[in-house]
Amino acid sequence: MAQLIEQLTFALMLSSTYTLISVGFALFFGAINIIHFSHGDVAILGAFFGIILYGVFGLTRVFGAIPSWIVTPIVFVVTCLLIGFLGTFFERTVIKPFRKSPLLMVLVATIALGIVIREVVRLFYPQGSNPQVFPKLLPQTIYGVGHLVLRLDHILIFLISLLLIVAMFFMINKTRIGMAIRAVSQDIEAANLMGINSDIVIAVTFMIGSILAGLAGLLIGSYQTLVRFDMGLMLGIKGFSAAVVGGLGSIYGAIAGSIVLGFVESLVCAYVPGGTPYKDVFAFVIVIFFLVFKPSGILGKTMPVRI
């Protein structure tokens, strides 16, 4: 029983980090029907920014120790903002020129962008090819109740993700810019005619998505304690898969898909004997099954084909 609860909290935490990434895929696909394939690399870039910022704070320690409850929020906020702007920059330089091209072009361009991001981290971060130790940004307290062992940082990761997702929903559903985003995703030309500057709206969409990805990078770094430059590829494919399993373009679907992937992975690790190396195999087999038998995803609508 205790093991089951532990596994479930782990699965929830994993799902919440996947959600932060897959929501980005859902947002971008909803807005302009593209897949930003280097989104996972943007997230890992966030983790590396976090390490660097934490190091910068370490330098100021000569003026006296700064308590971690001040450092952590600052690192989180600054990293997320930086990644947000970087995401917008990538949209302007690599994605915008292909807005009217066939889907293949933007797919390959963003895959190439992913290669560039990974290589830049590997080459220009000191000893970037090796796994880097991620600073302990979150408190490492462990609660033990009987046989049950719960880690505070896992719970915090879940809560922070939940908070950000709720904030994003508030922004999309209640604010003016959110209304503009929804309008653009429904029909970009009609939105333009209504006086919405779709370029700015798309930039804002990418900023929101990238902020979430940057946060995901920080949280993943926190629970894995090691980050590597090439983790982004797998993360991106996982996020994309989660968005597709849930129904591409739907934010609720992205959440559902992430929960499916997160639970499959953690449960395979826990209950399939010798299954740990095969956890990704299980996850992707499930993705293929979903694509074949329910291509519209869990919550996606079946689209009629327009001739």
Add this chain to the structure above:
Amino acid sequence: MKAGLDMKLNQNISRLLFLGIETVLFGLVYFFLVFEDMISIFAVLAAMVLLSIAINRIPSLNRVVKEGFSHSKIPCIVYGILFVLAMPILFKDKPYHIFILFNTGLFAVLGLGLNWQIGSTNIVNFASAASFAAGAYASALLAIHAGLSFWILLPVSGLVAAAIGFILGLPCMKTKTYYLSLVTMAFTIIVYLLLNNMDWTGGPDGISGIPFPQIGSHSFGSPISLFGWSLPYQANFYYLIVFVVGITFFVDRRFRYSRLGLAWNAIRNDEIAAACQGIDVTYNKVLSFCANFFFDGIAGAIFAFSMGYISPESFSFNVSVTVVTIVIVGGLDNAAGVILGALLMILIPEKLQVFQNYRMLIFGLIIIVMLLVRPKGLFPQTIRKYE
């Protein structure tokens, strides 16, 4: 009479011009490989870019090139083949350069196979690495455990890969666009993870001790000696891959100018319209999967036997990305373009070994720049001519 003579003269000039351009192209490739210092390499690259811009932008030159080729196909092709065959003789003291060219040929086969999917049928398939791995592992395992000879394994590994293509093709038929790409990506990653984790594939260490192929008593591991000339052993594999590229190119021609190629193009343009014309969409799409995987499998077998050692690292997702970019950069649905794309995408990163570490970074940047500058590829597909 005078006009006829003029035309004859013009034909001869354009013929010569085409042969000249061919010579310049091969010369550039040769010097590109030979030069070691960065300045000369960049000079050759600049010359290549200028040449392609000149051919594309100056209409009269463009016409001359096209006419020169269509008037005298056979001399041009024979001339080109002679150059290709002479390459190892030019590099007889530089085995590594022959090896690079062999590698280019390998990727040209993968690219030509994938072209039937991305180019002809608009199936954006990222499973090249998986089919390549299928051929390599099938041939390696059969060679070591069953002791079969390379020449039997060549078609066998192609068939094994084609069977896997069939199995992957069926679920792909239920999906389209991004979803189809995701299925193939997921498949590639599953294959990679399985190869890394299973015992009988050797895990991360892979399989070693694959014997060199033999023709009669001549082993591919020994140098070619002919009339007192001696070519390094890499030349064996170079000629083998040139032969396979030739066959793939020929098959591509046969596909393109048959009902099959026409059906594929119809599916690319509009699947529903194609189905309404009586084209069996599923059958044709699965066939394109099988054809692609068959040639990928053969390339995989050649790769395994030329290395003597294979490991999962050679079949990562990056291989798929490389092959897809070769097809896009070269020109969709254009076999000659794909071969040039392979030259470009394999030779340039290889040559930038001086920057060793920066190779992948430059590779990524080249892809982005190429897509931005020439989104239709170097040599966009031409409209079919029926005369």
